[in-house]
Amino acid sequence: DAKTTQPPSMDCAEGRAANLPCNHSTISGNEYVYWYRQIHSQGPQYIIHGLKNNETNEMASLIITEDRKSSTLILPHATLRDTAVYYCIVRVGISNYKLTFGKGTLLTVNP
Amino acid sequence: KAGVTQTPRYLIKTRGQQVTLSCSPISGHRSVSWYQQTPGQGLQFLFEYFSETQRNKGNFPGRFSGRQFSNSRSEMNVSTLELGDSALYLCASSSDRTSSYNSPLHFGNGTRLTVT
Numbered sequence: 001d002a003k004t005t006q007p008p009s010m011d012c013a014e015g016r017a018a019n020l021p022c023n024h025s026t027i028s029g030n031e032y033v034y035w036y037r038q039i040h041s042q043g044p045q046y047i048i049h050g051l052k053n054n055e056t057n058e059m060a061s062l063i064i065t066e067d068r069k070s071s072t073l074i075l076p077h078a079t080l081r082d083t084a085v086y087y088c089i090v091r092v093g094i095s096n097y098k099l100t101f102g103k104g105t106l107l108t109v110n111p
Numbered sequence: 112k113a114g115v116t117q118t119p120r121y122l123i124k125t126r127g128q129q130v131t132l133s134c135s136p137i138s139g140h141r142s143v144s145w146y147q148q149t150p151g152q153g154l155q156f157l158f159e160y161f162s163e164t165q166r167n168k169g170n171f172p173g174r175f176s177g178r179q180f181s182n183s184r185s186e187m188n189v190s191t192l193e194l195g196d197s198a199l200y201l202c203a204s205s206s207d208r209t210s211s212y213n214s215p216l217h218f219g220n221g222t223r224l225t226v227t
Binding site for chain 2: 034041042044046049103
């Protein structure tokens with residue numbers, strides 16, 4: 001699986017958009033980008049995933065660059081409950097049972 | 112739709128004992144995988160079951176084992192517990208159907224195991 005690089009921590013003001021970057025410069029053509037988050041003492045929560053097109057769901061938007069070497073997760077209106085560790089994972093879609101989690105980005109949303 | 116359910120939520124055991132953790136996947140999901148999370152090592156893959164068969168295994172000793180039942184529910188067993196086994200054990204399920212092979216994993220909230 002391709003390696004991902006994320007900043008260790010970020011801050012965001014409540015109500016503002018949170019933009020979390022992820023670098024995956026060695027991504028292969030058939031690898032998907034997944035985003036999960038983990039709030040303290042809970043299991044990782046699936047947020048969104050994509051291959052090459054931008055994706056949006058009720059939680060967030062995923063913007064993948066044209067060369068697919070990086071992506072950005074956007075939480076449009078961050079709330080205090082969005083404070084969590086966010087993981088960017090790259091994985092071949094088939095049999096995605098084994099996800100390799102890095103250290104992620106600790107996003108702190110401040111009032 | 113109910114999410115992944117893990118029981119018990121917390122467990123305290125003594126070194127040398129054994130423990131069994133339970134996981135009920137999302138209805139219709141046939142793939143169940145297990146992860147161990149510790150502050151030092153982060154999230155690490157233990158093994159994955161599909162249709163009652165272990166398909167893949169991570170790099171853990173044989174003391175860690177599991178099984179899956181015909182209703183897709185899964186159990187994980189750790190024998191001869193060591194202090195280093197203290198961790199959050201997470202179960203995840205996915206549909207793993209060919210038509211949706213990129214279906215994401217959905218995690219439960221885990222079982223917090225403390226070995227004293």
